[in-house]
Amino acid sequence: MALSSVQTDFLLQPGSRPNDDGAKKDMDREAFLKLLVAQLKNQDPLEPMEDVEFVSQLTQFSNLEQVMKTNTKLDELSMATGAQVSAQAINMVGRTVIVPGDRMSLPSEGSVEMKIDVPSTIVGGEVEILNDQGLVVRRISLSASSPGIGSAIWDGRDESGERLPEGSYRVRAVGVSPIGEEVELAVLAPARVDAVIWEDGVPFLRIGGDILPLAAVREVWR
Numbered sequence: 243m244a245l246s247s248v249q250t251d252f253l254l255q256p257g258s259r260p261n262d263d264g265a266k267k268d269m270d271r272e273a274f275l276k277l278l279v280a281q282l283k284n285q286d287p288l289e290p291m292e293d294v295e296f297v298s299q300l301t302q303f304s305n306l307e308q309v310m311k312t313n314t315k316l317d318e319l320s321m322a323t324g325a326q327v328s329a330q331a332i333n334m335v336g337r338t339v340i341v342p343g344d345r346m347s348l349p350s351e352g353s354v355e356m357k358i359d360v361p362s363t364i365v366g367g368e369v370e371i372l373n374d375q376g377l378v379v380r381r382i383s384l385s386a387s388s389p390g391i392g393s394a395i396w397d398g399r400d401e402s403g404e405r406l407p408e409g410s411y412r413v414r415a416v417g418v419s420p421i422g423e424e425v426e427l428a429v430l431a432p433a434r435v436d437a438v439i440w441e442d443g444v445p446f447l448r449i450g451g452d453i454l455p456l457a458a459v460r461e462v463w464r
Contacts, residue, residue: 330456334435334447340461345450346431348398350408356415357430358384358392364417364425369394372412379406384417384427391430410434410450430460 338347340357348354356369367384379400384392394415399405415427437448447454 332438332445334459334462335438336435338432338434338463339447339449339459340430340432340463341447341449341454341458342428342430342460343433343449343452343454343458344412344414344429345410345433345452346413346429347410347434347450348396348406348408351398353398354396354432356394356396356413356432358394358415359428359430360387360389360392360417360425361427362425363388363420364427365420367415367417367425367427369396369413369415369429371396372414373406374410376412379411384415387417432463 342359346354346356358369363386364384365386369382369384370378371380371382373379380396381401382394382396384394410433413429413431415429417425417427419425433449435447435449438445439448439453440446445456447456447459
């Protein structure tokens with residue numbers, strides 16, 4: 243079989259050959275050179291390889307080598323980037339982050355400020371704070387607002403004014419439109435990062451019972 247035919251098959255179908263013994267699937271540079279030398283040794287003296295064909299095959303080899311070097315560099319870059327992202331994720335453990343969701347962390351003292359995403363004009367509404375049993379422990383009224391990011395502050399107390407224990411709480415917000423319809427409002431609340439987990443090599447943050455990607459984090463607090 244001519245070298246140009248073998249090389250064309252390789253370029254169009256890399257790694258398509260069965261590989262039961264665990265050897266390389268792709269033809270590497272050494273295999274290419276051995277095949278080229280073998281063809282030169284065994285070519286018909288009466289019909290030697292034409293210069294154009296020879297140069298074409300050398301060009302294919304050069305392109306192959308460049309592609310292999312590029313793939314190696316990309317693999318190294320991917321590994322370095324993955325290590326950097328993992329280090330950033332680990333550094334968040336124990337810190338408070340602002341993320342979209344229905345869970346927030348109440349510290350041992352002080353208030354909690356929540357960001358409320360208002361998609362359309364509302365004439366009022368409320369934020370409900372729920373404990374782990376799903377019971378509403380506090381309701382906070384929302385004022386009329388135009389579309390945008392507003393805020394609501396919880397002082398950490400229940401409806402009777404008693405300070406609640408620190409920990410994780412759930413929160414939901416509902417607005418009322420000018421025509422009296424309820425509008426779901428997204429909440430950006432501070433929550434503590436409990437751990438980092440990896441799925442297929444990609445780090446995720448565990449916050450309470452939720453698993454969130456790093457891209458969900460809007461702010462990081464010390």
